[in-house]
Amino acid sequence: MENFTFYNPVKIIFGKGEIAKLTDEIPIDKRILLLYGGGSIKRNTVYDQVIQALKEHDVIAFGGIEANPHYETLMKAVQIVKDKKIDFLLSVGGGSVLDGTKFIAAAVKYSSDPWNFMQNWDSIKDAMPLGAVLTLPATGSEMNCGAVITKAATQEKLAFRTPVVFPQFSILDPTTTFTLPPRQTANGVIDTFVHVTEQYLTFPVNAPLQDRLAESILLTLLEEGPKVMANSHDYDARANIMWCATMGLNGLLRLGVPTDWATHVIGHELTAKCGLDHGQTLAVILPSLLYIKRENKREKLLQYAERVWQLTSGDEDARVLAVIEKTREFFESFGVKTRLSEYKVSKDVIPSMLRSYENHGFVALGERQDINLKEIEEILMYSL
Amino acid sequence: MENFTFYNPVKIIFGKGEIAKLTDEIPIDKRILLLYGGGSIKRNTVYDQVIQALKEHDVIAFGGIEANPHYETLMKAVQIVKDKKIDFLLSVGGGSVLDGTKFIAAAVKYSSDPWNFMQNWDSIKDAMPLGAVLTLPATGSEMNCGAVITKAATQEKLAFRTPVVFPQFSILDPTTTFTLPPRQTANGVIDTFVHVTEQYLTFPVNAPLQDRLAESILLTLLEEGPKVMANSHDYDARANIMWCATMGLNGLLRLGVPTDWATHVIGHELTAKCGLDHGQTLAVILPSLLYIKRENKREKLLQYAERVWQLTSGDEDARVLAVIEKTREFFESFGVKTRLSEYKVSKDVIPSMLRSYENHGFVALGERQDINLKEIEEILMYSL
16 A cells, blocks of 8 residues: 545534525525535526525525536626625535635635636635535536636636635535436546545555455446436435545545546546537447457456456456456446447547647546557547 | 435545545644553554644554443543643544543533433533544444443443534545454444344334335345454455444434334443453343344344344244344354353342443433333343
């Protein structure tokens, strides 16, 4: 096991009816900016529950934060925070709204153009306090200090991470996910699955507890994922998926082990350039990446085959190929396509993606830092 | 799954050589009281490493905190804190030293006799800041806000828990455990094992991730425990055991599931009355408790039999009995006896134990609150 540091001060409040506890989590003298997305929280009861819980508070609402939240939109909220003397940010929605809220929290305290800090995380010294009511299990943003932001003007999608944007609390009520469209439910399961594989399918370093924790989440997704697709109101299944999503990216899995975030990095660029859903990009890239890097990841792929998929017969090469195929089939069982051609994306997009990496000072990816631009091209070609 | 709240702000710094980071974790203007136990940290290099890391700080040392730390000893440290205007407490040692440090941190800020708060946790409003260098994986105290304290004068051993005594940081260097006596290593593995079963062997509530996390720790203890007994300097095995101990009682396992702390509650009384090691009491009580409560715990015992011990043949009753026996054998494989008679404890002690519970306002134990004094007597009789 490698040395590690772990710190995660987010308070998680989990379960049905827990939105009512909001009032205890935000001091009564705080002026709150409630941030949300496209308005689904107004169609289900979430918005009303939040307003009811905060009826003694001073609350201003700001809607319209996009999936893959736009820098341009978020900067409007930054101006409102300053104009209205807001002192607490409350994200109500999925990972995009929450990522946007983290960006706003840091941007308000940043002295120059906040887009600058996306490639200079250490320059972020302070942020406003924030909290979240989560309505879509997927990104894990509710219990970490990272965020992914898109600049529409330049089609850039970049991540940042800084401990000053940990939410003070996140309220997770699984019933808020009952009315999610199946496509979003499916994308969320896949996002969680890939977060786990990115911290697990690397090379072994004798960290059996971390391995088993990763396998625990994958096995639970295999069992519970089909249940939420079959019955959108299955409380326990929704709760189990929601907790898997949080545990999948709260930092525990990566402790003392190598990681490989290449699937997300390539996926972000595909969303920025071609508009695919985040979950769709992962369903496309992960099987291709595992195939291209199968020798590097051989030992862990065999362990994954045995412990998660019970694949123990056949020679090693056959098992490696079989488990990659099982992974692809799992994604497709949620109705998510795993080939770029099925999204009408051709190889013509590849050169501009590679140029984009070069423009952002590309550093090789993968647990061995050996996924260079040529290999990204191979992975994308294999994904067509 | 039941509703839950989770909050754990402890910063964990894990790995060989990490004690040197102490200097960054405590502000330079703090006057530190370094608390330790019987002096083993002076025989290995831990004390020297701590002093070296804090060579720019103002440090006073206080040694002699016992296993099962005594209220009487700790109150002497409270006086030193007040006299010397100490403003940071640093625990260097195992769970007993750390539990004692938590008690001191709260006691210094408490207006009446601190022993009063052991049965009135809500009356604790504030505590001094504290941190830890952990040298014995067992209690999980390094990443939680609980502690167990003994009053020598009355042979009472009681627990308290309050969020104000979370350590700010805990440094876990597995190499500090190389020189532990085998008895302490064994007790630590058993303590961890029992913490996990107390949050797992109850009744099912459809919380598959929590179940698998518990099983992950048990399986890792089964594999790694014998390795540390066979080779005290096996770094990875020591690291894996250490991380299991922390993860076993940092609050994650109990989220949304029933718990049964009866083994610890009975064990504490056995230590107070008869002087058995904490780990020894658990090795005695757990198999008896599982046997007496086997119908209540039937479904989870069968799951435990299958997933942790691969016991799948035979009828259900036979599997339940077999897995209890496997658990007993596991403890005995570490050289820890599992019968009271082997510790020269007779049934004569039982009446005074039961009286002690009555004196402290006994509330029935177990995941169904049905372990009353009569059942505690049965469990103890079966443990003879």
